[in-house]
Amino acid sequence: MRALFLAKCPRCRRGNMFVKGLDAYPFIGQMHTYCPHCGLRFEREPGLWQGAMYTGYAISVATMVGCFVAVYVLGQDPATWVYISTTVVVTLLLAPLNYRYSRVMMMHWFAGIDYDPEAEAGRRHGA
Numbered sequence: 001m002r003a004l005f006l007a008k009c010p011r012c013r014r015g016n017m018f019v020k021g022l023d024a025y026p027f028i029g030q031m032h033t034y035c036p037h038c039g040l041r042f043e044r045e046p047g048l049w050q051g052a053m054y055t056g057y058a059i060s061v062a063t064m065v066g067c068f069v070a071v072y073v074l075g076q077d078p079a080t081w082v083y084i085s086t087t088v089v090v091t092l093l094l095a096p097l098n099y100r101y102s103r104v105m106m107m108h109w110f111a112g113i114d115y116d117p118e119a120e121a122g123r124r125h126g127a
């Protein structure tokens with residue numbers, strides 16, 4: 001989970017998947033082609049990032065539901081435009097994070113890459 005949160009390579013858990021860290025928000029979306037530590041090619045197959053769109057969709061829906069519930073609880077059931085505007089603004093503000101973590105989750109959970117201590121130690125390099 002720590003490697004996932006920090007957007008580290010799923011194989012070595014040391015190399016960064018993205019060029020910039022969260023401190024560069026919202027410009028955090030540019031990925032390395034290969035892991036800078038172990039050389040793993042991040043796009044394992046064509047269409048892998050299309051699969052990440054489904055993960056991003058799920059994150060967006062969860063964000064919207066969370067916003068609706070928060071507005072309902074905190075705003076004591078305000079007018080409809082408050083629900084809609086709050087949800088749109090929050091979803092747009094979190095879009096760079098959604099983009100980033102949808103790809104990270106796709107790599108860690110669905111790309112079939114296991115942690116390799118040899119890669120972490122730097123003894124295995126390449127795709």
Ligand SMILES: [Zn+2]
Pocket residue numbers: 009010011012013014015035036037038039040119
């Ligand atoms: Zn790596």
